[in-house]
Amino acid sequence: xxxxxxxxxxxxxxxxxxxxxxxxxxxxxxxxxxxxxxxxxxxxxxxxxxxxxxxxxxxxxxxxxxxxxxxxxxxxxxxxxxxxxxxxxxxxxxxxxxxxxxxxxxxxxxxxxxxxxxxxxxxxxxxxxxxxxxxxxxxxxxxxxxxxxxxxxxxxxxxxxxxxxxxxxxxxxxxxxxxxxxxxxxxxxxxxxxxxxxxxxxxxxxxxxxxxxxxxxxxxxxxxxxxxxxxxxxxxxxxxxxxxxxxxxxxxxxxxxxxxxxxxxxxxxxxxxxxxxxxxxxxxxxxxxxxxxxxxxxxxxxxxxxxxxxxxxxxxxxxxxxxxxxxxxxxxxxxxxxxxxxxxxxxxxxxxxxxxxxxxxxxxxxxxxxxxxxxxxxxxxxxxxxxxxxxxxxxxxxxxxxxxxxxxxxxxxxxxxxxxxxxxxxxxxxxxxxxxxxxxxxxxxxxxxxxxxxxxxxxxxxxxxxxxxxxxxxxxxxxxxxxxxxxxxxxxxxxxxxxxxxxxxxxxxxxxxxxxxxxxxxxxxxxxxxxxxxxxxxxxxxxxxxxxxxxxxxxxxxxxxxxxxxxxxxxxxxxxxxxxxxxxxxxxxxxxxxxxxxxxxxxxxxxxxxxxxxxxxxxxxxxxxxxxxxxxxxxxxxxxxxxxxxxxxxxxxxxxxxxxxxxxxxxxxxxxxxxxxxxxxxxxxxxxxxxxxxxxxxxxxxxxxxxxxxxxxxxxxxxxxxxxxxxxxxxxxxxxxxxxxxxxxxxxxxxxxxxxxxxxxxxxxxxxxxxxxxxxxxxxxxxxxxxxxxxxxxxxxxxxxxxxxxxxxxxxxxxxxxxxxxx
Numbered sequence: 067x068x069x070x071x072x073x074x075x076x077x078x079x080x081x082x083x084x085x086x087x088x089x090x091x092x093x094x095x096x097x098x099x100x101x102x103x104x105x106x107x108x109x110x111x112x113x114x115x116x117x118x119x120x121x122x123x124x125x126x127x128x129x130x131x132x133x134x135x136x137x138x139x140x141x142x143x144x145x146x147x148x149x150x151x152x153x154x155x156x157x158x159x160x161x162x163x164x165x166x167x168x169x170x171x172x173x174x175x176x177x178x179x180x181x182x183x184x185x186x187x188x189x190x191x192x193x194x195x196x197x198x199x200x201x202x203x204x205x206x207x208x209x210x211x212x213x214x215x216x217x218x219x220x221x222x223x224x225x226x227x228x229x230x231x232x233x234x235x236x237x238x239x240x241x242x243x244x245x246x247x248x249x250x251x252x253x254x255x256x257x258x259x260x261x262x263x264x265x266x267x268x269x270x271x272x273x274x275x276x277x278x279x280x281x282x283x284x285x286x287x288x289x290x291x292x293x294x295x296x297x298x299x300x301x302x303x304x305x306x307x308x309x310x311x312x313x314x315x316x317x318x319x320x321x322x323x324x325x326x327x328x329x330x331x332x333x334x335x336x337x338x339x340x341x342x343x344x345x346x347x348x349x350x351x352x353x354x355x356x357x358x359x360x361x362x363x364x365x366x367x368x369x370x371x372x373x374x375x376x377x378x379x380x381x382x383x384x385x386x387x388x389x390x391x392x393x394x395x396x397x398x399x400x401x402x403x404x405x406x407x408x409x410x411x412x413x414x415x416x417x418x419x420x421x422x423x424x425x426x427x428x429x430x431x432x433x434x435x436x437x438x439x440x441x442x443x444x445x446x447x448x449x450x451x452x453x454x455x456x457x458x459x460x461x462x463x464x465x466x467x468x469x470x471x472x473x474x475x476x477x478x479x480x481x482x483x484x485x486x487x488x489x490x491x492x493x494x495x496x497x498x499x500x501x502x503x504x505x506x507x508x509x510x511x512x513x514x515x516x517x518x519x520x521x522x523x524x525x526x527x528x529x530x531x532x533x534x535x536x537x538x539x540x541x542x543x544x545x546x547x548x549x550x551x552x553x554x555x556x557x558x559x560x561x562x563x564x565x566x567x568x569x570x571x572x573x574x575x576x577x578x579x580x581x582x583x584x585x586x587x588x589x590x591x592x593x594x595x596x597x598x599x600x601x602x603x604x605x606x607x608x609x610x611x612x613x614x615x616x617x618x619x620x621x622x623x624x625x626x627x628x629x630x631x632x633x634x635x636x637x638x639x640x641x642x643x644x645x646x647x648x649x650x651x652x653x654x655x656x657x658x659x660x661x662x663x664x665x666x667x668x669x670x671x672x673x674x675x676x677x678x679x680x681x682x683x684x685x686x687x688x689x690x691x692x693x694x695x696x697x698x699x700x701x702x703x704x705x706x707x708x709x710x711x712x713x714x715x716x717x718x719x720x721x722x723x724x725x726x727x728x729x730x731x732x733x734x735x736x737x738x739x740x741x742x743x744x745x746x747x748x749x750x751x752x753x754x755x756x757x758x759x760x761x762x763x764x765x766x767x768x769x770x771x772x773x774x775x776x777x778x779x780x781x782x783x784x785x786x787x788x789x790x791x792x793x794x795x796x797x798x799x800x801x802x803x804x805x806x807x808x809x810x811x812x813x814x815x816x817x818x819x820x821x822x823x824x825x826x827x828x829x830x831x832x833x834x835x836x837x838x839x840x841x842x843x844x845x846x847x848x849x850x851x852x853x854x855x856x857x858x859x860x861x862x863x864x865x866x867x868x869x870x871x872x873x874x875x876x877x878x879x880x881x882x883x884x885x886x887x888x889x
Contacts, residue, residue: 077140083187118235121211121244127440127664128260129541131413133447134491134659137423140410143437148256150261150440150664151270153243156258158277162379163282167370169203170377173238175410177204177229204229210248252288259284265293267398275384276367276391279374283366291366294395296355301325305336308593309357309397315350322348330354341460342502345358349474351502393412408497408508408516413445420661420670440664441744446491446657455482455766459499464757465739467748476500477741481510481636483655484735487644490653490674493733495637501721513608513633517751518574518700519716519725520601520628523642525583526571527688528600531680532586536568536687537804537812539790542578553628554580557717566787568804571691572699574715576627583626594621601625603679604642605652608632628716636736643713643727644734648694649777650685652677682777683807689774690805696728703755704728706763708771713758715751722746726755731772735762779808786816796820815822 128143141149153161165172171179179202201209210230232241251261260268261281275283284291297309310333314782324328330347333339337349339354346352368389375385383549414436421432435441459480462468476499484494494521497508528537536594542562547553554576562575570578586593598609598620610619610631620630637655645652653674661670679685694710695701700715704726713728722744727736737754739747747753786797794815 070215074202074687086166089579118232120795121232121236127438128439129436129439129443129445131658133452133755134447136444136447137449139405139413139445139447139449140407142414142441142443145252148247150247150257151259153239155269156243156246157217157271157273157278158164159374159380160258160270160273160281161246162374162474163275163278163370164203164246164378165242166377166379167282167372168206168285170373170398172242175202177231177233178202178226201225202229204232207241207245207248208232210250211244229523237494249285250288251284252292263398265395265398265476267396272793274388274391275371275380276388276393277733279370279388280363280367280393283363283370286366289685291363293360293363293393294357295360296356299329299354299356301329305332305338307411308338309395310338310354311357311367311397311644312352312354315353317766339658340502341456341500342527344502345500346502353515359393359395376518383537392500392813405449406456406496406498406501407506408447408510409447409452409492409495409657411508412492412495412511413443413447416657416672417441417443417661420672424670431832435669441669442662442664442666443658444658444660444662446486446493448493451484451494451765452496455484455494455496457762458757458761459496464753464760465499466753470742475742477745478739478747479509479742480737480739481508482737482757482761483510483636483640484733484762485640485644485655486732487647487653487729487734490548490641490656490676491659492637492657494653506696510636511637513630514673514723515628515630515633515718516639517716517718517723517725518576518579519639519714520630520634521579521626521686521734522571522603522646522692522714523588523606524597524601524628525626526567527581527604527646527680527684528586529567529582530687531600532596533810534567534582534585535790535804535810535812536691537785537787537790537806537807538564538567538569539564539583539788540567541565542570542575545577545580546589546696562789566785566790566802566804568691568694569787571714572595572694574700579626580623583623590623594623594625597625600679603652603677604645605638606634606642606655607638608634628718636738639725639727640734640736642798643736644728645679646685647712647729647734648685649682649775650680652679652680667753681807683779684772686777686780687805687807693774700751701726701755703752704759704762706730706759706766709766709769710774711762712774715755717750721750722750724749724754726751726758728758730762730766731774732766732769733762737761781806781808781811783811785812785820789816789818791816803869846884 104726105322112726114588128148130139130149131142133139162820169179171181181200205225205228206226210226212224227628236244247257247259249257249258251258251264255261255263255264258281259270261284262268262273262277266273266277281292284293293308293660294311299305299308327348330339330344333685334341334344335352339643343352343354347354352826358641371380371385371388374380375382380388417436418429418432421427421435422429425432427435458464459482465478465480480499480801481497482494483492485492495510497510497512498506530536542553542556542565544561545554556576557574561577562569562573565578567582569575572583583597584590586596598611600782601609607628609625612621614634615631618631622629624630641652641655656672657675658670659673659833660668663669690711692701692714693710695714696711701711701713704713704715709730709732711728711730714724716725716727719725723738723740724747725736727734735758737758739754739757741747782803782805784791784793784801787800787802788797791812792815796818797816800820804872815874
């Protein structure tokens with residue numbers, strides 16, 4: 067009896083104990099629920115609302131720059147590369163691979179998977195960590211778009227809430243599309259399309275099952291499961307089928323070992339690297355490694371394939387085939403090979419400027435739009451022309467006397483611009499040679515002294531526009547500055563006597579140019595202002611005025627010969643000559659024609675800003691004068707076969723800068739050669755003229771032969787080249803055919819006897835330390851004697867109507883031989 071009572075009491079105690087424990091757990095669960103509810107309420111109270119309908123606009127998308135024919139030049143992105151594509155473009159196997167490994171109940175839950183959450187909580191409690199993820203694909207999308215990647219329960223609560231909101235407004239396919247465009251997949255690639263291009267150099271639509279699985283496997287740990295790792299390239303290792311990847315060199319070496327330099331040369335010869343990468347490698351600015359298949363990534367791939375098989379996404383046969391498929395890494399390129407960054411940098415700069423000025427964007431908004439807005443930017447580049455210039459700039463034979471300076475940069479340096487003068491579209495631009503990298507110093511947009519290349523623009527164009535003609539006579543005789551010093555001097559130390567404007571420009575007379583410039587207005591001061599006014603209308607922005615710098619400025623007649631405080635940029639000089647080629651209308655250079663959004667909507671339409679500078683007739687006459695420069699004068703080395711060329715050479719003091727600027731009926735272009743730190747070149751402007759001809763001959767290959775268009779209102783008249791008047795029977799060998807704007811031709815006939823006193827030419831001699839040649843004093847004495855004999859006055863001219871004063875039958879010391887080459 068007592069035993070039975072004891073058993074009954076024990077049973078009641080156990081029953082009470084069980085009830086007590088259950089009650090305790092219920093109370094604790096309720097307390098935890100209330101506490102958790104309070105925490106969740108507090109978190110959600112401070113959670114910002116979202117607008118799922120706007121999610122597409124929140125995706126960062128890399129922009130792309132294309133040439134004028136739609137060929138990719140450069141992918142523009144910030145820290146990561148992304149290219150947004152529609153889900154219809156993505157293989158079903160890729161979608162299923164991500165669902166299998168990331169969220170197998172994706173199509174069954176409503177944004178949050180309770181079963182997975184419980185499993186993750188139990189795991190975290192067991193391990194006392196936050197290591198187990200429970201996020202669905204929808205939660206991961208919410209995190210990628212709206213939140214940070216910190217591992218806190220607060221963030222977990224928020225991404226669950228946002229996931230539920232996304233599921234209310236978006237379909238499953240929309241969510242999956244956004245997710246596959248936002249997931250980070252290592253090596254700077256964000257989204258499946260970027261990953262396909264980064265690891266396999268192919269479009270996402272071309273991925274097979276094996277490649278889909280290896281990409282889906284990256285998400286767990288992008289650093290660990292990237293499809294490739296990098297290794298150093300061993301000396302003597304075969305370079306066949308090798309995949310290269312480049313990194314900035316954080317520990318720049320003092321010098322590159324000979325065996326490494328030899329390896330770089332081998333890579334260049336095999337076409338594995340371009341000349342720009344070669345330059346950076348030899349300078350130690352970047353390092354190169356080979357990409358090899360990552361074993362951890364392959365293991366992860368098998369896990370993904372196994373999960374796909376388990377869920378019925380693939381068959382056993384597909385599994386076996388994918389498992390045995392040899393993964394081949396092929397590193398995708400983010401820019402066109404062999405193309406320097408100079409052009410692309412200017413495209414980006416101009417897009418930013420237009421976004422700010424035309425669209426009213428702030429600087430930050432413009433930058434975000436360019437680097438993250440998924441723009442499709444159509445540039446003006448002609449890829450073929452650009453590669454021609456790049457190729458010739460790579461050829462050391464085009465730059466005699468080349469050397470490397472203390473920084474390892476090849477000297478002399480050079481720049482070239484080629485532009486379509488009719489619309490201002492820049493077709494090719496290079497701002498240096500044998501230099502790699504991005505955002506590098508661009509010599510095409512940094513000023514250098516132009517030398518005589520400025521003469522047609524500063525003096526001859528305004529003179530023609532002011533009523534003078536190609537037959538106007540200027541006395542190329544000694545000229546003195548305001549202090550009584552003989553200035554300027556012609557480069558050959560000789561004078562030509564009375565000469566037409568055409569003759570002066572053909573032989574690039576300094577004296578004749580200064581005298582012409584002095585005649586542009588009623589006073590010398592006004593004449594200088596006239597020069598500046600025309601140069602500014604031609605787009606030259608680097609002129610220094612006295613109000614900006616009273617002591618050093620360009621308000622003097624040295625400007626007419628290219629003596630400038632800052633100089634002029636190649637780009638602006640090209641566009642200025644383009645105005646002459648374009649019948650007197652200046653087009654500001656443009657580097658892109660339009661920028662579209664990822665949806666194809668036109669965001670920017672870039673049209674050149676035009677400005678009429680002179681009439682078509684004035685422009686044509688100056689053009690004809692510059693044709694003579696190429697046909698008979700200093701620019702003869704710039705000729706190209708079966709195509710007329712008009713242009714002008716330019717050489718600065720001590721041969722520091724060498725120019726040729728010219729154009730054909732198709733394109734205008736300018737070449738500059740010079741050292742970064744001024745140093746005498748081995749030759750003058752003939753080097754630039756020859757390079758211009760070599761490049762432009764290739765550019766015009768296959769183009770139909772064509773002459774310059776002649777506008778209405780142009781006539782040709784036979785004139786005397788000594789007097790500038792209509793030719794008479796006495797003019798003999800001095801008769802020349804000259805072009806005029808109708809109504810400006812001379813009206814009277816020449817009456818001169820044309821006697822020219824024979825004078826032995828005085829050859830130019832090497833200068834001494836004082837800048838005087840051994841025969842300088844003798845030469846100056848001849849000039850003074852010639853003046854004392856009353857042969858001419860200081861500024862003797864004959865106007866455009868041929869009504870000159872008749873002086874100048876005799877000439878000062880001169881040389882009738884051909885113009886020296888290369889000036």
